[in-house]
């Protein structure tokens with residue numbers, strides 16, 4: 001038995017076979033090869049494999065998302081077979097006697113740059129596709145295994161690191177736990193694990209090369225421990241813990257159907273955070289009163305082009321209809337920093353957390369923003385929707401947003417498309433927003449405090465940097481005073497205020513938040529009943 005200690009992202013115990021998720025080295029090295037023919041042969045085999053994989057993906061997408069969305073995989077097949085693309089790769093292998101991986105990487109880069117520089121928008125968008133195909137081809141040349149989620153038995157996923165876009169693409173029903181060698185406890189991947197109610201550890205010092213798929217492993221989320229080949233006593237202990245966890249869940253289930261009211265009669269709204277339409281199931285299972293944060297950007301991740309108005313409208317409408325009149329707060333696109341969207345082609349940034357993200361992108365890329373707003377306003381007819389804008393730092397930004405919303409309303413009216421105007425609120429997640437919260441409150445319907453970013457920006461700590469995890473302290477007195485200031489600012493103008501950052505789920509602070517005057521807490525679905533029980537038990 002081997003024991004490793006990491007950092008806990010989400011408590012809970014899991015036992016099962018391990019599945020190592022290997023990723024292609026992003027840096028492909030140039031190597032000299034002696035046998036050119038054998039190298040071309042290797043390329044041909046990888047090409048056939050890639051072509052077949054794209055065919056399988058097409059069939060799967062056809063079933064799940066329809067013909068229009070599936071068509072992209074057929075386009076990828078055509079691009080893979082394109083003569084110019086193939087000739088260029090072969091030419092490099094033969095003339096420069098280099099390895100196939102290197103020839104594909106260079107050709108992929110060149111073709112991608114060529115597409116990106118074209119006038120036509122459709123052709124520009126192909127830049128990402130050619131990169132995607134080249135990466136898949138390289139991955140097959142390296143012998144990387146493509147994950148077949150359907151064939152996999154429920155497993156504990158172990159990886160070097162996981163990006164939010166990789167995480168959203170996974171089949172959650174097959175994941176018993178997540179374990180990563182790198183990664184921070186405050187990243188969006190960690191947040192996703194909490195949302196999915198899956199035990200998770202990060203910063204576990206594992207040697208992935210030595211890890212064999214299928215080996216029995218054990219994750220103890222509470223103690224932040226990972227065991228390889230646990231002995232019988234460890235397994236028995238873990239099973240006992242799982243039993244206790246199930247009993248605890250059973251106890252909390254008694255709070256289903258109850259309101260979250262303190263003994264003295266103060267009602268707090270306890271809502272849930274989600275990232276995808278399918279997460280609504282967790283919201284219902286845990287009897288949340290509403291959705292306090294739908295991170296809509298997850299609809300934009302793990303794909304090769306923007307979701308269009310119809311796709312977004314369907315997603316938002318579905319959530320609203322499933323929630324049947326309960327409040328649903330959808331946050332507009334908050335990409336940037338760790339939530340990368342390659343297909344928008346933004347330049348590399350040295351300091352992305354403080355960079356081009358969220359509302360800053362939306363105010364500049366008006367078309368992208370307007371598409372989302374149109375979908376939201378149209379969907380608002382189907383339930384109790386509120387819109388929330390992220391990363392606000394000034395009143396001026398709010399007023400500019402309202403101008404764009406007005407344009408969208410006028411356009412919908414001109415086109416005779418039915419819509420409704422939802423409530424509009426903002427995230428308070430920058431120190432600037434806290435300091436001017438009183439002024440901001442005059443212009444919006446509600447506030448939701450994003451303690452994850454507020455902690456990052458107040459303490460000057462990159463939430464992605466796992467080395468700084470022990471300095472990242474959302475309990476810092478500065479953060480608590482800022483929360484108080486925000487609540488006071490909102491209440492002065494009769495507006496309600498909630499917390500949707502991870503601190504909102506910290507049971508050791510629930511009582512303090514209620515004393516501070518908080519009106520709403522929006523937490524991972526699995527935390528809803530715990531928070532409710534705490535509120536019901538307090539004076």
Ligand code: PEP
Nearest residue numbers: 429450451452453500501
């Ligand atoms: C926050 O910053 O607290 C928040 C809720 O938003 P996100 O974690 O998605 O940045």
Ligand code: MG
Nearest residue numbers: 429450452453
């Ligand atoms: Mg945030």
